[in-house]
Amino acid sequence: AGGGGGGGGGIPMEKTVRVATWNIAAINNNPFEYWITSDDPKYAALMEGVQEFLNNPGTNDATVSEIITPERLQQLRSYMQALNWKGIDEAMLRFETDYKNRRIISEFLKDGEFGTKRLVSMPDRVTNTINLPNGGMAYRPTVINCYLDGFESLDEWWGKWTRFMFRDKIRSPTGEKSAAELLLPINRSKYPALTPEEEAMNLPLQTLVVAIFDGILVYMMNHLAADNWHHLRSDICTNLNRKKIPRTIEILKNSYINSDIIFIQEASSAFADQARTDSEIGAKFHVATPDKLNKKRDQNSLILLNLKAFHKHTIQEFTALITYALSKQEKKPPVSKGDVFAITVKDVYNRDFALVSFHGDTNGLATIPVTTAVHQVVTSMAPQPRLIFGLDANTHEFEGGFKKQGVASYHQAIEGWGMRSCWGKSPNFANYTTFNARTYLQPQLNKAVKASEKHVKGDRNPKDFILFYQQDFQESGTTKDNTGNRHYIENMVFPTLEFPSDHAVLSSELTLLQQ
Secondary structure (H helix, E strand, O other), rough: OOOOOOOHHOOOOOOOOOOOOEEEOOOOOOOEOOOOEEEHHHHHHHHHHHHHHHHHOOHHEEEEHHHOOOHHHHHHHHHHHHHOOOOOHHHHHHHHHHHOOOHHHHHHOOOOOOOOOOHHHHHHHOOOOEEEEOOOOOEEEOOOOOOOOOOHHHHHHHHHHHHHHHHHOOOOOEEEOHHHHHHHOOOOOOOOOOOOHHHHHHHHHHHHHHOOOOHHHHHHHHHOOOOOOOHHHHHHHHHHHHHHHHHHHHHHHHHHOOOOOEEEEEEEEHHHHHHHHHHHHHHHHEEOOOOOOOOOOOEEEEEEEEEEEEEEEHHHHHHOHHHHHOOOOOOOOOOOOOOOOEEEEEOOOOEEEEEEEOOOOOOOOOOOHHHHHHHHHHHHOOOOOOEEEEOOOOOOOOEEOOOOHHHHHHHHHHHEEEEEEEHHHOOOOOOOOOEOOOOOOOOOOHHOOOOOOOOHHHHEEEEEEEEEOOOOEEEEEEEEOOOOOOOOOEEEEEEEOOOOOOOOOOEEEEOOOOO
């Protein structure tokens, strides 16, 4: 296969393949969910202020009835009655006898039961950021998304919130509906912490709980930084959400345009479309996508092929063979549609390649099963093609038993199959390709990490790999990049405002060992 010649000429070279892999990571709706690296001192001041407010609220620990006043509660009741929901009286009674007098931080936000019962995270997931048929977005009026306006007072927020949830109509596949009508029932069968009574009233109950949650966040942000929290949010949203795809493509153009193969994970269909139509990427690469894109989750593995190195008309997808091999395994691994994408293709020297792009589950538990399936399928092909496998393995520095896939045991497994990785024969298992940590400004406070503990409790792990068989290639230098400039800054949390993913880009030169 090729190897882009220096200076962008991209002259195919007979003996080297230049490979990159990058989990570009799906857009996160909450711009404040993870600590980011920002040059603006106001960002650190705000996020550390939130941390302090939640850990030591003192006199700021108001009651829930100061957020949802009797007047607001009555309005909420009327809106819900108009939807003919069951369990409204019971939800209102729960408010009066339980929630109303709770302290907003110590007794409401810090009550872990709301998390185990999904009473905040479920309605938040459905209504936080709604994709519209015209490509636009509808945002719930809350602190934790890219809603375009700020909220100068609780009154202003409440007016916008009730209008969005109950009065505005949103176009959906099943017609025009209010955001409240899109909410999904929470089932005890899936979340057994929910009581039978809560299951019976769960649409009004989750609406009430998410209203309290959103109101508390507005109260807190206006207390901490009324003048600038919304401006900080706008900056993050612009760089990490609205400009995410253009910036991702810009990094590929500026730093990886001379690759022969670029493996991409967690790409949206919008990314694939924009990459194809980009004047440079679209002209230089064939953007190969699965026949069956996962449009619902909108996270797919893709492969970009340098058109000077490969004959695109020879591409044949074999993802289904890997899926079949997985189905024959004893235990069903957590693999979703779109996670694996596999093709065979001939290069300009008529040599056969098998190329696989894969995104692992959060704990890496699917990584060994998928790699096993890839090994079984590729070694059964005749003649056997040269395998190059770019993946976000989601492996962890420390072994986690049955709960998390450790990197050392994964490395041992691939060696057993005659493979090796771009990190060489004796890799450094502390060679991290991710470093992120959740802030206190998100619904799952049990997962929040203090600013001072990011290095200890953050997700800092060696997750990304390029694999191949030892008989086919020898790696000659691998770089990782969390800046977009083929440079990695150790001990820096990312994404940053310039680098929009929470995974580093890996790039490696592979020397062919046999003709």
